[in-house]
Amino acid sequence: MRIIFLLGIIAAVCCSSLVVTKEYVEYLKRHVDWEVQEYEDNIFRGMTMDEAKTLFGYIPDTEESDIPEVEETVTPSEINWSGANCDVGPQNQGNCGSCWAFAAVGSLSARCCLHASDKGWLSPQELVSCDTSNHACDGGSITSPVNYMIKNNGLVPDTCFPYKAAKTSCPTKCVSGGDFKSAHVCKCSGSTRCSGTSGIKSCLAKGPVTIGFQVCKSFMSYKSGIYMCDCTNFEGGHAVLVMGQSDSPKCHYTIRNSWGTNWGEKGYFRMGCTTCSLQGGAVCGNVA
Numbered sequence: 262m263r264i265i266f267l268l269g270i271i272a273a274v275c276c277s278s279l280v281v282t283k284e285y286v287e288y289l290k291r292h293v294d295w296e297v298q299e300y301e302d303n304i305f306r307g308m309t310m311d312e313a314k315t316l317f318g319y320i321p322d323t324e325e326s327d328i329p330e331v332e333e334t335v336t337p338s339e340i341n342w343s344g345a346n347c348d349v350g351p352q353n354q355g356n357c358g359s360c361w362a363f364a365a366v367g368s369l370s371a372r373c374c375l376h377a378s379d380k381g382w383l384s385p386q387e388l389v390s391c392d393t394s395n396h397a398c399d400g401g402s403i404t405s406p407v408n409y410m411i412k413n414n415g416l417v418p419d420t421c422f423p424y425k426a427a428k429t430s431c432p433t434k435c436v437s438g439g440d441f442k443s444a445h446v447c448k449c450s451g452s453t454r455c456s457g458t459s460g461i462k463s464c465l466a467k468g469p470v471t472i473g474f475q476v477c478k479s480f481m482s483y484k485s486g487i488y489m490c491d492c493t494n495f496e497g498g499h500a501v502l503v504m505g506q507s508d509s510p511k512c513h514y515t516i517r518n519s520w521g522t523n524w525g526e527k528g529y530f531r532m533g534c535t536t537c538s539l540q541g542g543a544v545c546g547n548v549a
Contacts, residue, residue: 280305280313280481289479295486304524305481310496313481316520318358318400319473319498321540328404328454328543333463340465341505343515343529347374347468348504349382351528353521355426360500361401362388363519364471364542367502369410372468373447373548380446383416386424390431397428403473403500403542407452410545415447451546458534461514461541462506469517470503471542474532485526487513490537500542506534 281303289297300306305313342348349370354363362385370383388395392409395401410416421435421444432441455464455472464470475495480488487510505515512534522528532539 278309278311280308280310280478286482289482293479293489293491295488296484298482298484298524302523303482304520310478314497315356315358315398316354316360317476317497317499318354318360318398319500320361320396320400320402321473321498322402322404328407328452331453331455331460331463333459334466336462336466339505339507339509340462341507341515342371342465342469343504343517347371347379348517351517351522352382352385352424352519354385354519355424357389357398357426358396358400359385359389359398359426360519361395361403361406361473362386362392364473364500364502365403365406365410366416367517368469368471368542368544369416369447369449369548371502372545373415375468377447377548380418382419383447384419384422384424386419386422386429387416387431389425389427390422390429398426400498401500403471403540404452404454407449407543407545410447410449411452414445415449415548417441417444418446448549449545449547450549452543453546454541454543456541458506458512461503464541464544465503465506468544470544471500472503472514472516473498473500473540473542474536475499475538477537480537483525483530486531487511488530488532488536495538504529 283300286300366383366385389397394405455461477490477492502517503514
């Protein structure tokens with residue numbers, strides 16, 4: 262009996278560290294207003310929180326940035342770039358904390374498509390492997406990728422340096438053999454900081470915006486609806502791409518994640534405007 266009792270304690274301790282359990286799913290269903298992903302379909306099923314955190318990777322800026330704030334403008338009550346011609350759809354960062362790179366690349370790719378010429382999906386791997394101001398698969402900030410893009414005249418296309426979900430050496434040649442440096446497109450000149458609801462909305466008027474926020478455990482069980490945080494003890498930071506904002510039925514963002522299309526609303530989610538310790542980001546002021 263003592264052995265069985267001890268095994269029960271061990272099992273309870275083990276299961277308590279899991280991101281999602283059947284009991285937790287049922288608990289969320291009773292306490293939240295958004296739709297919860299069923300246990301059997303949850304991409305985090307069987308993961309511990311430490312394992313799940315490898316899919317985070319947003320590191321808040323520790324110092325005040327000298328990037329100027331966006332000039333706030335009068336914008337429509339609803340902006341939505343998702344599903345538009347310049348939206349390549351949700352990507353999958355894999356087992357690498359490179360959300361910061363995917364969010365930054367998503368913003369530059371879309372803005373280049375909208376305001377310059379469509380160069381296709383740019384390379385998050387370049388930021389992971391070549392942006393030494395960040396930490397590759399161990400996370401990165403929002404502002405430093407923009408500084409890298411400015412310094413290096415944009416990024417190379419993903420076809421030049423495909424994603425590997427791991428840090429590699431920064432190349433001198435594209436996979437096709439072309440010169441890596443001369444393959445850079447979408448030149449970024451200047452940058453703009455987007456803070457607060459009105460600031461993010463003003464930046465959204467010209468295209469998608471990178472943001473970072475602090476993650477509650479419940480976020481991993483999101484399926485659909487307008488997500489609102491339900492905790493004060495956050496598990497880590499995550500960077501994503503805001504595709505739109507609406508004031509109806511309440512102020513919320515439409516956001517593209519980088520966990521593939523089997524999570525959330527086919528890879529997207531909606532989140533309340535004033536939740537999850539949200540931090541606005543920096544975007545390229547102009548592209549060419």
